[in-house]
Amino acid sequence: MDALTERMRAFIGAHVVPAEKSLMAGDAAALRRAQERARAAGLWGLPLPVALGGQGMALADYADVAIVEGHSDAGPAVCGSDLLLDTTMLDRYGSPAIRERYVRAMVAGDASPSFAMTEPGQAGSDPSGLTTTAVRDGDAYVLTGRKWFTSRATHAAFTTVACRTEDGGISLIVVPAGAGGLRIVREVPVLGAGGQYELALDGVRVGAEQLLGAPGEGLAIAGERLALGRTLRCLRWLGQARRAFDLMVARMRGRVVRGRPLADRELLHQYVFDSHAELAAAEALTRAAVAALTEGTGVKNAVATAKVVTARAYGTVVDRAIQVYGAEGLTDDTPLAMLHRGARAARILDGPDESHISAVARRLLTSPAAAVPS
Incomplete structure (x- = not known):
């Protein structure tokens, strides 16, 4: 484990920190180059499941490496470990169609996820104030609302949206990029830096298979x-x-x-x-x-x-x-x-x-x- 940690330390110092300004500015070409170097160095997807193409490190084993990888805020994206949350969530709760379309593509580095929970004018720590709705219409859901502080929205293959369904509970629905009615309103500057976005969902229609888990299980x-x-x-x-x-x-x-x-x-x-x-x-x-x-x-x-x-x-x-x-x-x-x-x-x-x-x-x-x- 010490050898792997030192390999990660050397990699971050040689390939991530020198490119940090470009990576943090959202330079897609710089990110792709750095990710290819991470693959070549055997450092891609360390905590991602083996069955999906990752290296399967347990969290307790990965912890030391994660600290070193986190030396730069760009490190997890370069090494693919920032995909762990969405890979785990979709693999565990997604329909077969969701898993087939997105999970392996994420682990391969060919698809980026986005997650939309917080809403303008609402306390992000209080989900009872969530106003985005998803109304069932036959074999589909129709989503309406606003989200912000949504990272990677400009290049994500999909956005998982927290919304209120007709059962009164909160559900999570995966919205593909380019879905009709899904619109990026603006980039939200955060202390002078970018990377966060406000989204509008104006009658976005997606298939019912895009629901994660059962209705009301979102929280x-x-x-x-x-x-x-x-x-x-x-x-x-x-x-x-x-x-x-x-x-x-x-x-x-x-x-x-x-x-x-x-x-x-x-x-x-x-x-x-x-x-x-x-x-x-x-x-x-x-x-x-x-x-x-x-x-x-x-x-x-x-x-x-x-x-x-x-x-x-x-x-x-x-x-x-x-x-x-x-x-x-x-x-x-x-x-x-x-x-x-x-x-x-x-x-x-x-x-x-x-x-x-x-x-x-x-x-x-x-x-x-x-x-x-x-």
């Missing part, structure tokens, strides 16, 4: 997806936070001010220690979340706790690194501005800190035994 399916997704995010955030930590340490060692390196300034030693301690705590909690998912026990508290602590650690470490770099840290001459955007979004993505904190606290007040195991 349960999405809950499974989110538990794994939040844990994967934590692993990747750890990689990016470590990158910021390494940049901060290198700057302190190499920057000389008034004849002394910054590393000699005792005030900055607090930055190093606090960052080290916060990252260690975040990693321990993230590994506890991996263990909970693997064992199927205590998942909610373990994942939510890891998500909050890791997102906060990511943000504070990046902030300290920027402070050590000074004005240069505010520019795009270093990765820190990009990391700062990711770190700030981390406290909102997949549910804001406050929602997770309240949910965990309520469970602990009801059952203290539900605490994350040590």
